Amino acid sequence: MKINRIGVSVFVVSAEIEDSLNKLCVGKDVKMVKEYVPLLSVRLMRLKGKSEEENRFFVNLVNKSIYTVVRPGYASKVKGLLPFHHAVEEPSLDAQNFLSVLESLPQPVQQAFGFLVDHGTTSVAEFKQEDLAPLLHQQLVDTYQHQATVYVKLSSRVPSFSNACHDLSRYFVVSDTSDGSIECQSIHHNPEAIAKTIGSTFGAVAQIEKVVYLPVAYIHEHIAGKTSVAQHYLMLNKASGQHPASVSHPKNMAPIMLGAHAGAKEIAFEAATINFTHVAGMDAVKERIREAIVYPLKSPDVSSEYQKKGGGSILFYGPPGCGKTYIVRATVGECGANFYSVNANEIIGMEPQVGADNLHNQFEDARANTPAIIFFDEIDALGGRRESAQSTSSRMVINQFLTEMDGVESSNINLLVIGSTNAPWDIDPALRRSGRFTIQILLPPPDKVAREAIFSVHLKKVPHDGSVDVGKLADLTDGYSSADIKAICDESVRIPWQEAVHGGVHRPTTMKDFLTVLASRKSSLVPWMRLAEKQISKSGESDVYAELWDLIEQYKARLGVAAAPEVVLSAPVKISPPPATPPVQSADAPVEKSRVPDAERATAIKEKNTLDEKIRLLKEKKEAGEINDSIYAALMAKFESQLKELGEKI
Structure with a gap:
């Protein structure tokens, strides 16, 4: 999953329009709600003959409507239909929602629609039947016959590609400062998918510019027990002679991060870009990250003089819910690098070669777009110990991951690989050697x-x-x-x-x-601390994770956390020697399986108890929303496979 960092701005509110609407609400059973609607600004460029043609389209990221400015003569007619009548001229926009249909249709069908937008009514003979049929079925076009010729036309008015009315920024004032008292609607759709569909439809190169928030007022009027809602646009028209409204809570519009799974239509998440100023404490952690990626990017000459290349690898580990993902987000905002988040479930559980190839492609994509950060959350699901891998697929993926990591400090310049885990003891030791995750940072509970x-x-x-x-x-x-x-x-x-x-x-x-x-409500970290103590003691790696071991000791002292109880095994059962002459057994009777040695059985019971604790913690994290469904399913499948194997020994 690639996470795009997109700039943000806002259309300025007109003081005259806002005042006029406020007056309408005085003394009436009327309520006004103002919101910002997110629009994607897409720059489109194409060749027309020997000349270049370009325009800018604005698409609603809530419902995929394409906005156009309605011509002044038509605006006055529309205005007369509104439930409120006042002297201030308001902007009038038209919204067309054909993108939602076109994005699921083949490219030739999209291009047929774009041809009709540019050329208007055309003879059916100009198109292939298979290109027109989907448009007719979706009611995007109509046909009619004139004399002996059948024509096709658009079902609704869509301005041509070159029409200036598509570019809202030509008409309305744009600013980087918004009114913090106005809520922003959430983004629901993937900008890259939208840009791809528009570009395909009009045969143009589509470039995502930024997200621009459109100020809208909704007037709710209650009459005779019924509520009517009228929508009003609040933008300041450059040619209107109006003035910008005063902003009671000015807010600088920070870039946002938008992520979408490959091929998905819906975005995975939308979040305001944060940086290290949003992270309380963690000064040592932030400085180590700056040295790894921020300073080399911001001061390349100085870094080159001292042979310091940007990039490398960092492993964040520690208890769940203590900010590992948050510090990664802040790192992206601090250095402005491209960001790739790898879902372990997209890698593991596939055919062996497919999983390894998928992982390689993720690295290649990040290398091609440096400076970049590639983030592996719950990396123990991907880079676990090879001796505990239950399948050929898992072992092949782990080996591929080790191969990719070998180049982190040599060929992967300006590529920072970040892994995070709540179970560092499950990480393959080979990942900790030089050239791989040599920087390991404990993220403890907040001070x-x-x-x-x-x-x-x-x-x-x-x-x-x-x-x-x-x-x-x-x-x-x-x-x-x-x-x-x-x-x-x-x-x-x-x-x-x-x-x-x-x-x-x-x-x-x-x-x-x-x-x-x-x-x-007690701390949720008590079970994790007990598990961490048990696992580190078992692996003998208290020196490797010295910081974590010290944290566990401090934690126990502060909260009085008792050590996890050891598993108490019953005394071995004494078995009497078999009789000299064994009893006669029928040929069909089942043969008794050889017993597992007691020592091996005892070890298996201990491992099962440890695994049960891991499963319990995993379920708690799932219920708390700290782990997504795909990671949860992958880890549960892994644990259940291990439980089955241990059950046979027990």
Whole structure:
């Protein structure tokens, strides 16, 4: 999965339009809701004869509509249909939603539609039947007969490719500062898929420029028990003589990250780009990352003088819910590199050669787009110990991964490979040797400064009174994960909410609510610390993971966590010697299997108990939303296979 970093801006709100709508709401049962609608700005370039032709299209990332500016004469007619009549001229846009249909159709069909947009009504004889049939079926075009000729035309008005009305930025003022009091609608669709469809339709090269938020007001009017909703565009027209509205909560529009699985139509996630200023504490961790990728990119001359190449590899490990993925996101924002997130389930579980080839292609794609970061979450699912790999496919993928990593410090210049895991003891030791994951960074539970910052961030989103003491809450949550703190905030807010929905007084969240939650909610890291202690002791790698071992000891001392109890085995059963003459047995009777030696059985029982604990932790993470479905399925399949093998020994 490639994560695109896309710039963001916003169309400026007109003061006159906003004031006019506010006046309409005075003294009436009317409510106005303002929102920003995300539009994708796509630059299209193509050759027409010997000259180059280009335009800019704006596509709604919520419903895939293509916007065009309606000509002034038509705008006044549309305006008369609105439920409110006032003197201020408003922008009028037309929205066409043919992309949703076209994206699923073959390229020749898309091009036939684009031809009709450019040339208008055309004889059916100009097209192949197989190209027109899908358009007719989807009601994008109509046919009619004039004299002896059958013609085809578009079912609705779509301006031609070269029409200036497609480019909203020609008409409306754009800014990098938005009004923070206006909510932004979420992005629902993949920009790359949209750009590909538009480019194919018009035979043009499509370039994604940025996301521009369109300010819209929805007027809800209640009349006779019914509600009507009217939509009004708030943009400031460059030629209108109007003025920009004052912004009560100015907010600089930061780039966002958009990710989509290969071939998928829907985006995987949308998140505002963050950098190291958004990460509380972790100064040593941030400096090591800067040295690996940020400084070489921002100061190439100095880095070249000292033979310091950008790139390398870093392994983040530590307890779940403590910010490993968050620090990776901040790294992307800090250096502005291309970002690739690899889903282990897309690699493992395939045919042996397919999985290895898929992994190789992920690395090749990242190398071709440096500076880049390639991120492997839950890397133990991909780079686990080869002796414990249960299939040829797993072993082949692990070997391919080791091969790709061999080039990290030599040929992979400006490529940073980041892995993260909650189970470092399961990582193949070969991944830790020179040239691979030589930098291993423990991300511990947040310290007090970080806990205060996390509480403050979550409290900004909920109503609370002055009794809430962030410093005291930070003291009471020593040894808790970042995810624990978020859950504590959510549960504390739930208390007054439950009271309100059952007819109680509407009140803010108080310190008492937090203390009530804390009285029953303990740190979720206790089971993980016990498992980590057991696994590191078993592997004898306390020197390898010295920082983690020290953390475990400190954690036990602070919270009084007892060591995980050892498995107590019953005494061996004494078996009487067989009789001198064995009993006669029929030929059909089953032959008794040879018993597994007691020592091997005891080891198998210990391993099974350890595996049961891993499965329990995995299920907890799944329920808490800390692991996605594909990773969960892959790990469960691996654990169940190991359990089956251990069951045979037991």
